[in-house]
Amino acid sequence: MTVKQLRAFLAVAQSLSFAQACERLHLSQPALSLAIKNLEQSLGGALLVRTTRSVSLTPEGESLLPLAVRLLADWDNAEELLRQHFTLQMGKVSVAAMPSFAGNGLPVVLKAFRDAYPRVNVTVHDVINEQVLGMVRDSRVELGIAFEPATLDGLQFIPLYNDRFVAVVPLDSPLAARSRLSWAELLSEPFITLQRPSAVRLLLEDSIVARHGKLPVAFESHQLVTVGRMVAEGLGVSAVPKLCLRQMEELGARCLPLDEPQVERRVGLLHLAGHQLSSAAQALSDEIVMRYRCQ
Structure with missing residues (x-):
């Protein structure tokens, strides 16, 4: 029949x-x-x-x-x-993003996406870097945004940009008058950072410890917002991905370029290798790639 x-x-x-x-x-x-x-x-x-x-x-x-x-x-x-x-007249898509991107780069992309596809629902999971990778691998989300993993292990990685770390200092600190800082100068102050297993914390330790020794950690937090507020209150200094610069300054801190060494890592878009994305996920992926490759 x-x-x-x-x-x-x-x-x-x-x-x-x-x-x-x-x-x-x-x-x-x-x-x-x-x-x-x-x-x-x-x-x-x-x-x-x-x-x-x-x-x-x-x-x-x-x-x-x-x-x-x-x-x-x-x-x-x-x-x-x-x-x-x-035809994206309706639909839904889930994306996992590390906090530095979820709170800074992603909202601008989602605004453009919503303007183009107002009836497509987007769920954002704001989780640490390793959880982003796990959620994509377990198919709990179609898309992830994270630092480039050491091994792809079934994932496809589309590079978006290189994110370089910047210094975060209190506005009333003598360091705030400088045009740039070295790591040695920054690490002479009490250091505020994210807790392990944050990818930001692990990357800092991998890049800095060999040359400058153990991070002088005075305070730790799970959230970048808390790190920024602690710095703004004069409790110490920090280093965060440049993507967070505007967020740190809105919290009342000052951001400066960092030298010796320059710590950076590629940020990109992740999805399961060989997996056909839904129309909504493909459209969101295209929007993210277009925005960052045009910069």
């Missing part, structure tokens, strides 16, 4: 006229008659009684009529729903 056969039956059953059904379906009479015949053969009996003057339904045809109405309505609704998803 096919959709085409059901549509043919319904058109005849509702109009009780082959001629009217042909006009409604834009079919020739032989094509319509063949569709009805094939449907009857597939079901095992007659559905219509046709004479030279009239058409009527058999008892089995009467039973099929309400079922055909409901089946075709469900089919049409399913078609329309999928069409809306494919």
